[in-house]
Amino acid sequence: MQRIRKRPDFIHHQKSGIISFIREIVFGVEDGMISTLGVLVGIAIGTNSYFVIILSGFVIIIVESISMGVGSYLSVKSVKEIAERKLKEENISLSDIKNYDEFFITSTTKNVMPINQIDDIQIDSDFEKTKIVQKLFKNYYRKHILNQ
Numbered sequence: 001m002q003r004i005r006k007r008p009d010f011i012h013h014q015k016s017g018i019i020s021f022i023r024e025i026v027f028g029v030e031d032g033m034i035s036t037l038g039v040l041v042g043i044a045i046g047t048n049s050y051f052v053i054i055l056s057g058f059v060i061i062i063v064e065s066i067s068m069g070v071g072s073y074l075s076v077k078s079v080k081e082i083a084e085r086k087l088k089e090e091n092i093s094l095s096d097i098k099n100y101d102e103f104f105i106t107s108t109t110k111n112v113m114p115i116n117q118i119d120d121i122q123i124d125s126d127f128e129k130t131k132i133v134q135k136l137f138k139n140y141y142r143k144h145i146l147n148q
Helices: 017-046 050-090 128-145
Strands: 103-106 112-115
Touching: 017 050, 103 128, 112 128
Parallel strands: none
Antiparallel strands: 103 112
């Protein structure tokens, strides 16, 4: 069985730990500063005790750190599972391609686009089924998204 090869120029085929790391740092710092500062301002207004304000700050930082760590772990785990599923779903052998009449791709661009070539394999089709899917998708989009 011949596999569709991974292409380093496709962003979803790349492993980029630094981008994820930077994203988590920026999110953590921003979220931690805003929410901690907000709560501490509220506590400072409500009390005149420096001890209560400082103790509250430590408790908030510890609790939010644990919360963000768990949230980040679950988020990364979910993204990994989705990425693994995408790569698994892509796993169509090139020999299987000849058994299909036509191919199309869709995305958040609100389009259904026919595919007429995969690597060196030309897809000879009139794309009648794809045209039907395009029409159904366009009608669905108009009715349910644009409310026309």
